[in-house]
Amino acid sequence: MTGLPPLALYVHMPWCVRKCPYCDFNSHELRRERPDARYVDALSRDFERELASIAGRTIQSVFFGGGTPSLFAAPEYARLLVQLRRQAPFAEDAEITLEANPGTVERGAFSAYRDAGINRVSLGAQTFDARALSVLGRIHSPEETLRAVEELRAAKLDNFNLDLMYGLPGQSPGEALADVATACALGSSHISHYQLTLEPGTVFHSRRPALPGEEVLWEMQTECQRLLADHGYAQYEVSAYARDGARCRHNLNYWRFGDYLGIGAGAHGKLSLELPGRVLRSVKPRMPGAYLAAACGTDASIGEREPILESSLPFEFMLNALRLNEGFRGADFEARTGLALARIEPKLQDAERRGLLVHTPDAWRPSELGQRFLNDLQVGFLP
Numbered sequence: 523m524t525g526l527p528p529l530a531l532y533v534h535m536p537w538c539v540r541k542c543p544y545c546d547f548n549s550h551e552l553r554r555e556r557p558d559a560r561y562v563d564a565l566s567r568d569f570e571r572e573l574a575s576i577a578g579r580t581i582q583s584v585f586f587g588g589g590t591p592s593l594f595a596a597p598e599y600a601r602l603l604v605q606l607r608r609q610a611p612f613a614e615d616a617e618i619t620l621e622a623n624p625g626t627v628e629r630g631a632f633s634a635y636r637d638a639g640i641n642r643v644s645l646g647a648q649t650f651d652a653r654a655l656s657v658l659g660r661i662h663s664p665e666e667t668l669r670a671v672e673e674l675r676a677a678k679l680d681n682f683n684l685d686l687m688y689g690l691p692g693q694s695p696g697e698a699l700a701d702v703a704t705a706c707a708l709g710s711s712h713i714s715h716y717q718l719t720l721e722p723g724t725v726f727h728s729r730r731p732a733l734p735g736e737e738v739l740w741e742m743q744t745e746c747q748r749l750l751a752d753h754g755y756a757q758y759e760v761s762a763y764a765r766d767g768a769r770c771r772h773n774l775n776y777w778r779f780g781d782y783l784g785i786g787a788g789a790h791g792k793l794s795l796e797l798p799g800r801v802l803r804s805v806k807p808r809m810p811g812a813y814l815a816a817a818c819g820t821d822a823s824i825g826e827r828e829p830i831l832e833s834s835l836p837f838e839f840m841l842n843a844l845r846l847n848e849g850f851r852g853a854d855f856e857a858r859t860g861l862a863l864a865r866i867e868p869k870l871q872d873a874e875r876r877g878l879l880v881h882t883p884d885a886w887r888p889s890e891l892g893q894r895f896l897n898d899l900q901v902g903f904l905p
Contacts, residue, residue, distance in 0.1 A: 547587075585621075644682070649687060683713065687716060712770060715746060804826065844899055
């Protein structure tokens, strides 16, 4: 490889108040008092055991995901970030994002999170329709989202994302557009707008609600994209729209096949080594109790890791890079995978012939057809 890619840190906070029926993330309903201090101590020990694998590298971004990270108090984040910075170098302008649920943040908390070191917030609005929120099992109201945005502004946390879903049970195109219009009016720097999907293992997958049909979904997507563009939100990834200078650096690192260290219950990681084509995946114990026990143990590392097979690297790269509107450069593919671009040129050319890829002097990028049928484009790079 021609140098190592940028390094990010993902921290998983696994608890939530109530599991949503569409959620397939590693989240666990609170049955008793959450072990805030114990869990933060475990995260610090987990990070310490990973130091040898990231020696000499600087962390460019941090993302606290969940679960519902805003269930944890700001002083615990302050304590953790101090501990992490003592152990490894952080970029001076590191982007540090906290996922927050409007229903779990009391007024005044965002200023405390800012003081703890958080400089970006991703707010799980999902929709501004009270009926739809109830169907989705969300614990917050539209009014609570509006109040949370007010508090973000008061705390001078202007770099915030609003998560929105479309294709909800019983939703009309007009209702989907109304959600986007409200989000735009709130003036967030970033909007994530993605279709509700029924994932295996979720309540919605086993008890399927009636969802809009394919043609209605396509109408929702295209009309909402047009409205977002009209309000200055440029689409740069399948479900990500940002105003100038506000693209999520942490997620961009994923999509560019950068490296990320994962700590916390069920956290995944991906690290490149100074060997051609040598990329490791890691995963930590999924259940919080098992994770806490492992962190208190004496093993040299927590969880499991294994190399990505060289034959699978092109597909792994394309799963991420083809989500970006800008696509990827051949030099980036070679730098991130350690493989020659010539290895996949026949597949690139086949996708171009099918109208799914566009080849420019600088890059390969999905066509409009390729964006609509992204899964078909990506599977073309399977071994």
